[in-house]
Amino acid sequence: MAHSGGPTQIFDSRLLRVRLQRAAREAGENFLLPGLTADLIERLGMVRRDFSNVMDIASPADIRPQIGQLLPDARLRRIAAILPTPPDECDEIVQEERLPDFPEPFDLAVSLLAFHLVNDLPGLLVQIHRALKPDGLLIAAMLGGQTLRELRNAFTVAESEITGGASPHVAPFPDVRDMGALLQRAGFALPVADSETLTVRYSEPMGLLRDLRLMGGTNILTERLRKPMRRAVLGRAMEVYRRDFSDSDGRVRATFEIIWLSGWRPHESQQKPLKPGSARTRLADVLPTKAYD
Numbered sequence: 117m118a119h120s121g122g123p124t125q126i127f128d129s130r131l132l133r134v135r136l137q138r139a140a141r142e143a144g145e146n147f148l149l150p151g152l153t154a155d156l157i158e159r160l161g162m163v164r165r166d167f168s169n170v171m172d173i174a175s176p177a178d179i180r181p182q183i184g185q186l187l188p189d190a191r192l193r194r195i196a197a198i199l200p201t202p203p204d205e206c207d208e209i210v211q212e213e214r215l216p217d218f219p220e221p222f223d224l225a226v227s228l229l230a231f232h233l234v235n236d237l238p239g240l241l242v243q244i245h246r247a248l249k250p251d252g253l254l255i256a257a258m259l260g261g262q263t264l265r266e267l268r269n270a271f272t273v274a275e276s277e278i279t280g281g282a283s284p285h286v287a288p289f290p291d292v293r294d295m296g297a298l299l300q301r302a303g304f305a306l307p308v309a310d311s312e313t314l315t316v317r318y319s320e321p322m323g324l325l326r327d328l329r330l331m332g333g334t335n336i337l338t339e340r341l342r343k344p345m346r347r348a349v350l351g352r353a354m355e356v357y358r359r360d361f362s363d364s365d366g367r368v369r370a371t372f373e374i375i376w377l378s379g380w381r382p383h384e385s386q387q388k389p390l391k392p393g394s395a396r397t398r399l400a401d402v403l404p405t406k407a408y409d
Contacts, residue, residue: 125235126288132233136176138329146176146331148314148372152228152257153179157186159255159376160224167224171195173215173244173256174230176331183226190224214243221249231258231377232289241302251383254304260311260373261291266361267324267353267370274353278346292375304379305386314372321357324370 156179160167171193172179180192195215225244234240244254275281292311299307318324361368380386 129235142330146229147327148331148374149175149177149179149228152374153182155376156226156228156255156257157182159378160186160226163253165223165253167253169193169220169222170224170226171222171247173225173227173240175226175228176230179226179228193222215240215247218247221252222247223249223252225252225254225256227254227256227258229257229259231256232260232263232287237290238298238302241298241304245303245381248381250381251385252381254299254377254379256377258375258377259287259289260375261289262313262371262373263289265371266357266368267321269360270321270353270357271349273356274349278349278352289373290375292373295375295377299377299379302379303382305382307377307379309375309377311373311375314374316370316372317363317367318370319367321354321361321368324368 160183167187168190170183170187170190172183173195175194178194180194183192184190225248231237231240241254248254292309295309296307299309316324316327357368361370363369
């Protein structure tokens with residue numbers, strides 16, 4: 117459904133807050149975050165630039181200590197623009213994906229595991245672009261379209277068999293092929309979107325569901341079925357999962373696709389792409405050849 121004059125509301129933001137607050141009470145954590153934080157620090161370490169004013173946009177845990185180790189002289193601000201965050205853990209709390217007007221522009225914006233939960237990601241990217249100074253950098257990681265494909269398939273098969281229909285249980289995560297264009301559309305220069313696939317294995321599929329609950333990652337789609345799932349559907353989905361997605365040792369696998377985004381606010385000092393047709397060397401002449409079966 118869509119609000120008049122606004123973006124389609126894919127996610128129920130009120131329910132998202134409830135689920136994340138429940139995860140916090142149960143001492144849950146996002147098990148993907150430590151590895152992605154380390155990857156973020158590694159990527160930042162490769163950028164030959166001094167960053168002095170940094171904002172983290174809605175990462176599910178406070179990653180300022182890790183950023184501060186790399187950038188000890190930078191001012192670090194945590195902005196809770198999407199996910200609910202305890203007031204004592206952030207510098208700004210804003211609702212409905214709206215960034216405030218900052219007194220000083222930022223030269224670096226980062227975000228981990230939040231953008232895939234945004235109803236209006238194009239609008240948020242435009243706001244981030246405006247909050248950066250010229251030659252400011254955005255680096256973010258989000259879940260991509262292959263994430264939880266096994267779980268999506270298992271629920272679809274089970275519900276179709278038992279009820280004769282299917283309702284959405286897993287979010288429609290974005291495709292990496294679209295994200296570079298989305299950055300460019302928001303005004304970012306030198307946009308890059310790349311992805312990597314992580315495979316997590318469990319002794320049984322209920323272990324995945326427990327992890328999703330502890331990270332606040334259960335169903336928050338506005339088009340979700342509004343009544344409790346039938347026990348028969350859940351049981352059959354777990355059977356289908358074990359049947360179709362088990363390895364030879366009996367453990368089941370779950371896919372998480374991580375999309376990394378980066379882009380710069382334009383500045384005259386930046387490298388400019390060549391005009392089409394202006395290259396003097398053929399790409400085939402400088403790339404090594406490789407034979408495929």
